[in-house]
Amino acid sequence: MSATHSAEQSERPGRIMSGEMAEQPAVLRRILERGAPLIHETARRIAARAPRFVLLTARGSSDNAALYAKYLLEIQLGLPCGLTSMSTTTAYGARPDLRDVLVITVSQSGGSPDLVASTRAAREAGAITLAVTNNPDSPLAAVSEFHVDVLAGPEKALPATKTYTASLLALYLFVAGLRGEDGAAARALPDPAEQVLARQDEIRRLASRYRFAERMVITSRGYGYPTAKEAALKLMETSYIPALSYSGADLLHGPLAMVDNISPVIAVVPDGKGGEALQPVLDRLRGRGADLVVVGPAAQVEAASGGFVLPTEGVPEELQPILEILPLQLLAYEVTIARGQDPDAPRALAKVTETH
Template identity: 70%
Template structure:
């Protein structure tokens, strides 16, 4: 990494995402279908998702998918109940899914081992075949993103999203065909980088940023906020649109920069009252989403139309990754190697 120019590695890995998505749809799909058959046979009554950081946002996306598409109750793990308090819940008939780029964090491994010992069906979704989490799990899926060298996760995030979507789609009897257009669409979105460069100039000297969305897009703003904070060190606060109205809206005024994600579908429709309130507050509002929602904003980035809402997060994060990159570069920082970060976080 020391021989690369600042930002070179992150930019390259952002650009690799269409190829990664294509690889998953071709090479990864058979293994995903096999895992889905094993899960179907187990007939889980509940799903428990375990993750940290970027992968936690991917798990949050999976929570929406499983609850909406499968009608399966889903919870997100509080790993300290296992690692600090040594809880041993009864996990019979529970799908215990761990999502991790590296599969190496000690708390992820410990929780997975506990889940397996307590009767859960354990499934690891990682980018490192043979990782400790994979070894601790009964089933595993490789997201096939290839080595990710920049510290901020980009291609592994969208690879996790697509892998999780294909898993859920297979569980409901789908063939994955709704995702076939994603690699080409992703390439088209990334090719519009000049639009993002213009947007990034708005935040070069910002002191804070608020991001908001609802539904499937909520994990997107959580991930975008994380990317912005870890690369540019700009405080970025992600809120569900509903939660934003329950108090935090008070901190928004006519000089407050706000980024909203409002794609086509129920989530974008549910966000409309929030967008109206932001307009009333005079916020500097940038919208990533449908042409209809972007039209009413201060500025924005229009996403391709006609995409199923549940697949939209795979596309809508792309300009936000580029936004984090360009805000960071405009501040004279290196997004490849943010301070105080490591690729494998040793949480216990």
């Protein structure tokens, strides 16, 4: 490679985000090979404490990963879960009784002061505290009783990609461990993840329809809903397109009125019960003449204006979010490039958000 070509590559817009997206299959394999035994041991020790319910704490992409964990815990274990409002403790000084409560804090950096303060307060209130981070030496890991390292390696791009999918897999393995299982179904993920990422040309063609979009709507149900929220976040923080995410059920209760034949809609359709629950929403969207793009099974893509067929054969619905988000990460990247912007340099964003 010539020095000139090397310099061009180093200056290419989005090269950091692109490189980190490409690392995801290797990160998944690393977690499965190196991280899984430690995650299962942590889960075993927490299960022995028999938590009565779970609170999940996070911000940004990690908040969407925490929502995924909420679905897992409620569906797989029947444990009631809630997403915490950190200001109740950090701003208002509330001190709830958290004895026998499992508080899981998800944070890529583990350095956000409000997450650290909230977790410390939870532990002082009697909670079992677990930090899920990409940094075992972080302040959050230090104040938590237990820690899970998602092993994603350094992430330099401002839009989180590999840490998001790594967090999903780590949380899946943790919940499997709480059930006394090894999460063996996840071992099938790295290969289809590679297949999805290799289809970037398809995504580039799909992105052309959104180059001049003024707003977008992204919807799903069930396990796919966290994916819809994360996809909207990625589009907003890279391309600045106002992207609104809705549960399909919520979309039918008012926001559907803003959808017409020029309003782009992306539907994340799980291959399973979530997709079945979303079907009435898809029917209504098609009836309104919406520009509907589907990420999901082939039959659903064929019935839409366009889409991306996911290789979900043999992948349980609860693991599909790890594949679903990959083409949507690529879409955010390609839309941003098509609009003449740099995904590596979103305006007014910081890797660690400091709120109090």
